[in-house]
Amino acid sequence: MDLQAGDVFGRYELVSWLGRGGMAETWHAQLVGDAGVTKPVLIKKVLPEYANDEAFISMFISEARISATLSHGNVAQVFDFGRVEGEYFLAMEFVDGQPLHRVLKRALRSDLGRMPIPIAVFIAMEMCRGLHYAHTRTDGSGRPLGIVHRDISPDNVLLGYEGQVKIVDFGIAKAQLIRGISTEPGVVKGKFHFFSPEQARGEGVDARTDVWSTGVVLYELLCGKLPVEGPPAVVLSRVGNGEIPSPATLRPDLPKELNDIVMKALTPDRQRRFDSSHAFGDALTAFLYANFPRFSSMSLAHLLRVLFKEDLAQLGREPSVPGSFLEDLKAWSKPAAPARPVTPPAPPPVLQRQPRPVRPSNPTATAMPAPRVPAPAPAPPKPLRTGLGVGALLAVAAGLVFLWRHQTATQPVEEPPPQPMATLEPPSEPAPTPVAEVAPPPAAPSNEIMELRQQIQALVDEKNYDVALVKAQLCIKLDPTFPDCERYLGFLYAELGDATLSEEHYKAYVKLAAEGDPARARVMEGLGKSGDAG
Secondary structure: OOOOOOOEEOOEEEEEEEEEOOOEEEEEEEEEOHHHOEEEEEEEEEOHHHOOOHHHHHHHHHHHHHHHOOOEOOEOOEEEEEEEOOEEEEEEEOOOEEEHHHHHHHHHHOOOOOOOHHHHHHHHHHHHHHHHHHHOOEOOOOOEOOOEOOOOOHHHEEEEOOOOEEEOOOOOOEOOOOOOOOOOOOOOOOOHHHOOHHHHOOOOOOHHHHHHHHHHHHHHHHHOOOOOOOOHHHHHHHHHOOOOOOHHHOOOOOOHHHHHHHHHHOOOOOOOOOOOHHHHHHHHHHHHHHHOOOOOHHHHHHHHHHHOHHHHHHOOOOOOOOHHHHHHHHHHOOOOEOOEOOOOOOOOHHHHHOOOOOOOOOOOOOOOOOOOOOOOOOOOOOOOOOOOOHHHHHHHHHHHHHHHOOOOOOOOOOOOOOOHHHHOOOOOOOOOOOOOOOOOOOOOOOHHHHHHHHHHHHHHHOOOHHHHHHHHHHHHHHOOOOHHHHHHHHHHHHHOOOHHHHHHHHHHHHHHOOOOOHHHHHHHHHHHHOOOOO
């Protein structure tokens, strides 16, 4: 049926047409009750050409069944479902605001140039709250429904002019108790730019898939672009391999804590990802209010009123924006992050002279990268604030750079040339001395592993640590018993500022490497300084 504003659609009166998607159109409408009482709603109606599409109608009914059970401040609620003249529709909560994708585009075109950090974090934090609620829903017997949205993107997040953040469109959600909907592993749905690695591979998904997609949304809000772009085949391949560049490479003013949070949400191995949207949201909450203690939902409301001032004026609405917010907005638009300096300080002389500083680490020091110093001694990796001590990791990373770069050691006992990581020769080759410096692993590494190790070494030499990290993660997947995979990961996570993961992989390397390996001795020495050699 052809509709226009003012028409009656079932129990509803259509107010204005909002838009049309691939298979449905949306209307702002109102439910007219007794005594002239009205309630604003959003009508989502299946387009006539899809009224007989059984697969789509099943999906649409699935959305209605799932969404009707959800009642949370960060999920748009469904009020009604039915058919009018043979056309299915949903009547759901009307959010007076804008979809997130439109807000992001407006921010990128504005004087801001990008989304302010606290606004982006708040939006993702609220998304996590709504998703965790859906993920943990149970039926009347207390059994988990197993709801996973699977289509989180800026298109499916609505922002209200009063500061609300609402998730919509659970149409392709997977719920264990919803029958007749094809959501088995291998069925690819959703928007491919936001697919998790397991989703891109066509595997089964769980709540951590929504953690990944929320991380992609946050990445795009912070950087103004997606972590991986291109045609579907390219995107799915890179995402499936975990080839995600750090957001700090695109936005250097990003505080290290926030960069680490985003990268943990985008960890290819879902076992190492945030285990729930609740955990992801808690990390964002801690960051937000530690760095922006005055922030509230009204900050989001005020930003929308600034970005859509002309649109609101055309509707005869001119909501006020306090001067204090405009001052905050100006401060947020500065290139430097409030809690972290952008330019790292010059390394102290002692770090330039000594590859293994012995001074205790300062737990409150900023975790920013220090530039490398040319030979004879390489500069240390980024100082770390938790886990393994700063001095210990500096010693480990500096020593390993010597080993990897074909350099003659200044301490002949600990660093005699040649070293296996420098030459990248297969460990199965005979050692030059009766006691092998690098013993072969239990099984000789495959040609694929050796080729991958060469690629990693080349990337390390180029200081292309983000891509090297992805390759090292692939290395450990191919052969979890190959020590060099763990050693590279320990080094790379130290360079990229993740103390916890760096220490974990260095300890794993110690367990796998041969006792005569000089690199192992250096790692052992560094771990010993932390009081735990694993």
